[in-house]
Amino acid sequence: MARKAGLGRGLDALLPPGSNNSASPGLTGKAAEKRPGPESHGSVVQIAIDRLVANPGQPRKHFDATELRELADSIAEHGIIQPVIAADSGDGSYIIIAGERRTRAARLAGLTEVPAIIRKYTDQKRLEVSLIENIQRTDLNPIEEAAAYKNLMDFSHLSQEELAVRVGKNRSTIANALRLLKLSADVQKSLETGGISPGHARALLAVNEKNAREKLFKEITGKGLSVREAEKRAAASNVTPAAGETPPETKPQKRPAEIDAMEEKFIDKLGTKVVIEGDLNKGRIHVDYYSMEDLDRLYEILGG
Numbered sequence: 342m343a344r345k346a347g348l349g350r351g352l353d354a355l356l357p358p359g360s361n362n363s364a365s366p367g368l369t370g371k372a373a374e375k376r377p378g379p380e381s382h383g384s385v386v387q388i389a390i391d392r393l394v395a396n397p398g399q400p401r402k403h404f405d406a407t408e409l410r411e412l413a414d415s416i417a418e419h420g421i422i423q424p425v426i427a428a429d430s431g432d433g434s435y436i437i438i439a440g441e442r443r444t445r446a447a448r449l450a451g452l453t454e455v456p457a458i459i460r461k462y463t464d465q466k467r468l469e470v471s472l473i474e475n476i477q478r479t480d481l482n483p484i485e486e487a488a489a490y491k492n493l494m495d496f497s498h499l500s501q502e503e504l505a506v507r508v509g510k511n512r513s514t515i516a517n518a519l520r521l522l523k524l525s526a527d528v529q530k531s532l533e534t535g536g537i538s539p540g541h542a543r544a545l546l547a548v549n550e551k552n553a554r555e556k557l558f559k560e561i562t563g564k565g566l567s568v569r570e571a572e573k574r575a576a577a578s579n580v581t582p583a584a585g586e587t588p589p590e591t592k593p594q595k596r597p598a599e600i601d602a603m604e605e606k607f608i609d610k611l612g613t614k615v616v617i618e619g620d621l622n623k624g625r626i627h628v629d630y631y632s633m634e635d636l637d638r639l640y641e642i643l644g645g
Contacts, residue, residue, distance in 0.1 A: 385424050387454045393427060393444050394434050396471050403482065403533070404445060412442065413449035421447060424456040428467060438462060438470050465497050473508055483542070484533045487518040513642045516634075517612035520546055528558050537561055540568035540608060544575045547614050547629065553578040569601065572614050597621055611642060 425440030437444055438460060447455050462470065471489075481489065494504050501519070505512040521532065521542055528545060531537045541561050548554040557578060561571050600617050607615040607626070614629040630636040 385456050385458055388425075388427065388435055388457045390444065390448060390453055390455055392434050393425065393437050393455070393457075394430070395441055396437050396467065403485070404442060409442070409446050409449060412446035416443070416446055416452065417450040421452075421455055424458050426460055426470070427457045428460055428462050435459065436467070438467055468493055468496055469507065482533050482535075483518065483521055483539050484529045487521045490515055490518055491522060511642075513612060513638050516638050517543075520612075525555065525558075528554075531558075531562065538568060540605075541566075541571050543608065543612060544568060544571035544614070547572070547575045547579070547631070549579050568605070568608070572608075572616075576614065576616075600624075611639060613639065 421443055423440070423443065425444055426438040427435035427440075428438055430436050435457065440457075444455060490504060490508075493499065493507075494501070497507075499507065501515045502512050504510075505515050508515075521529065521539075524532070524542060524545060528537070528542065532539070532542050537558075545554050545558055545561075548557055557571065557574055560566055560574065566574070597620065599621060600619070604615060604617045607617070607628075611628060613631075613635065616627040618625045618627065628639060630639055
């Protein structure tokens with residue numbers, strides 16, 4: 342099924358033809374000395390950096406200090422190449438719609454003014470643009486992205502399908518991201534900081550019982566389990582042994598590295614537990630699902 346075009350085309354899709362949404366290097370100099378005024382909407386103007394305030398709907402909550410310092414060094418040498426997009430709040434300040442990272446780096450570089458394009462946005466549009474700008478320009482961490490999707494869905498009363506069209510993503514991408522919010526606060530924090538990977542998070546989501554999920558999380562972080570090892574333990578935790586029996590130990594089996602690599606690709610693509618049984622010549626692929634919605638999601642991914 343062909344993916345519909347949406348706001349995923351980028352920030353250019355949000356600006357009408359003729360808007361100067363880019364600029365030449367060194368725009369912080371004489372080329373952009375125009376100051377904000379009633380007629381300045383849509384054109385590049387200079388705004389005092391202390392009049393720019395963070396967008397309360399900004400999806401990104403964490404800014405890497407090293408990356409900000411590197412950007413600040415670049416800005417100090419070359420100026421701000423891409424103007425900030427801001428909205429007039431009506432009290433003399435301007436809400437940053439796109440470009441908070443650039444603004445923070447500009448402050449570090451010692452700039453007192455930055456080039457900006459002043460736009461008028463509703464609260465809903467402001468949230469949409471902030472989400473899209475972050476997704477397309479600098480990746481959010483998985484939890485920030487999931488929270489941003491949920492925020493936009495709740496705020497605008499959108500279904501997953503409608504949101505997918507709005508941000509130019511596949512519905513399965515949205516569904517996989519939202520599933521991460523079902524994880525406990527400790528697991529989400531670890532995923533945010535890179536303590537575990539999205540693959541580990543999906544393995545944890547496959548565990549049915551809460552205590553078993555927390556136990557597996559501790560094993561992943563404490564023993565450094567690989568995604569494949571975590572998936573095997575997740576599958577074993579869902580098997581209820583008969584009275585008096587203990588679950589059998591999962592013994593690792595040697596198989597071609599190509600099969601392991603392909604299995605990881607299937608897991609990343611489908612966003613669920615996938616097991617390949619066989620060798621390079623023949624075998625079976627087992628794909629797990631955990632609800633009717635999950636099954637429908639997989640059907641859509643596989644071209645249904």
